[in-house]
Amino acid sequence: MRTLTVFALMAVVLGGSGRAAEVVVPADMSCRTEGFGYADTNRHDSSKLSVRASSNGNKSWIKFDQLGDYDLSKLRAATLTVFLHEGKSGSQQCDVSAVNDDVTENIKWVDHPNQENPAEEIYALTWNNAPGNLTSDMGLLDAAKTTYIDTITFTDGVEGQGFEVEVLDILLADTDGIVQFVLHNSPNLLNFATHDNPTEAKQPYLTLRFAPEGADHPVPEDGAEVDTTLAQLAWTNPEPNTPGEPIYCDVYLGADPNRLLMDKVEVGPDVSGVAINTDNFPNFGLLANKVTYYWVVDCYDTDKGLIKGEFWSFYTNDNLPPEVDAGADQVVWLGMGEDPNQVTTTLSGVTSDDGLPGPYTVLWTQEVNDAPAVVIVNADQDVATVTFSERGVYEFTLTADDGDKQTSDTVQVIVGDSPCDASHMSTGEPYHPADANQDCIVDLADFVLLLAEDWLACTDTLTQCGMLLPM
Incomplete structure (x- = not known):
């Protein structure tokens, strides 16, 4: 997976029917833990999540327990973003893992003892009861209960610096609406921000990107580089609200992402491709070289009406690489x-x-x-x-x-x-054991090196190899 470094910035939820929704989900709970003498002690801190595979050991958990509100099966991308609570100089790293979906031990954990309710199996998080923790190791987790995702790396980190980690596979595996991540295995002490950090912009969150409601799977792919002989645009139509009903589309093509400045052709029913030519697109049907083109497909459902699409683009370049x-x-x-x-x-x-x-x-x-x-x-x-x-x-x-x-x-x-x-x-093959001089041939020269100096040497101190010692 890929790790990106960003600075504190809250994502924007994209509006508009048919557009791919990008939703920001704040963490619901987070807590650090500490081993050895503190293994049964809740180490809640409303500012920092400590990570250190030395001293007593520190590992920190981040929980999202409201994901049941979303249809995660429709996710296209998902990232976890965490921020440094305080800067750290030098070259640093920290592992990011997830607790497996089938691990339910202490899944209701909270970050402070005053929230405990033993009758409902709600306990404050500690080193010894943290889900998936390998309590005998200061940095590692129980490999049977957790999944490694990625390693955050940075040099001379500053307060508020953020790190984005791809977590799509983890969310697609979720079945109960609860996902837990663990920050662990840092050689040095690192402090990340908690879900209730006083600086809201540093609080950890998930960014979820869902498939659009309308047209999807553009060909060419969004942002692709193509040559000017590109013959057609293709896409996948949405399923009709009423099975069997037709889907009609308006396809726009132009050099600006503005429908008013683009050519439009109407297609349907249930057509999912259109030729690029001047009949369909009078002003833009003859593609020019080294131009970024934009296109969008608006769909019409007999029940829902207009489902506006999202803008896609491609860049024309007839130059082939050497x-x-x-x-x-x-x-x-x-x-x-x-x-x-x-x-x-x-x-x-x-x-x-x-x-x-x-x-x-x-x-x-x-x-x-x-x-x-x-x-x-x-x-x-x-x-x-x-x-x-x-x-x-x-x-x-x-x-x-x-x-x-x-x-x-x-x-x-x-x-x-x-x-x-x-x-x-x-x-990469080793030399023959008898090739003492490593000249690639075993011969008398090797015999001399191996045996000549010790020829007839005797280690029998009693009879001198057959010759009786004088009495």
Whole structure:
């Protein structure tokens, strides 16, 4: 999954019939826990959720228990956003996990003892009763009861800095309207904001994006890059409110997301595609290159009436990226040529382009790794040469750039001290146990190294290997 870093910002619920709804759901409960001497103590703090896999150990739980109000089966995307209660310098990280949906132990937990109601199995959260906690470990959770989601990472974090974690799979698995997340396994003490933090903008929340009520699944996908020969627009119509009734659509296409400035064609019943041509779209049916086009499909249901669609877009670009082949990987050794201390090899690249938007350039570069730096001769041409004087595993990247798009390919060159050394470097296979001098052949030279120095050496202190000691 992908982790994004953002700053405190509340999302906006999108309005309008047929539009994909983006709903912000604040956390209902949160609480930190602490191990060892505090394992049975509720460590509620109305400001911070502590995380630390050292000292006594701290893990923090965040609960959303009103998700039954939403049809999560229609989710398209879902993210959890948490914020730092206070800044933290240096390189930091923290794991984010979820309590599995079938784990119901202490699922009604609350963040403070004054909210407890044992008669209804409502208890304040502690280290020992936290759902899914591995009480014997300061950072980890019970793998059978929790699911790891992602790791938050940052450097020199500041107060109010937010982190967005994708949690769609967790919400789609929910069956009871209650979802619990855990912040845990940070090497250093981190403090995130609670659900009741005095600064409302720092309180954790879920962002839920649902499928639109109207037209859906656009082809091309929203934001896609296409060429100007794109033949049609397609989509999925909504199910009619009354089964069997027809769905009619108005399809708009233009260079601005404004229906009044777009061409419109009416289609139906139950049509879910339209050709891009000047008959359907007089002003925009002939696509121009390097233009962002917008389109929208408004649907008509016999019961619901107009269901406005959401705007989608695509960008036209007839330019194809260059094609690049850096050549086959090579295995060479010092002294392979005339110079016993060097070896020169050719980087045989092949590139091509469609000529758009103009001439393209090529460049060989050396990747940074443990190998020594070398000079690439004719680095701005497909075919270049490199002279090596040290053993190592070298990597070179050939990049072709047409001014609009780039393509790269990488080749590896293994340089050994000898053919034997280069062979083992390339295969990774160990030397034969009897190949004492590691020259790739087991012979008398290895026999000398292994046995000659200790030939006829005797370790029998009683008879000297058959010769009786004098009395």
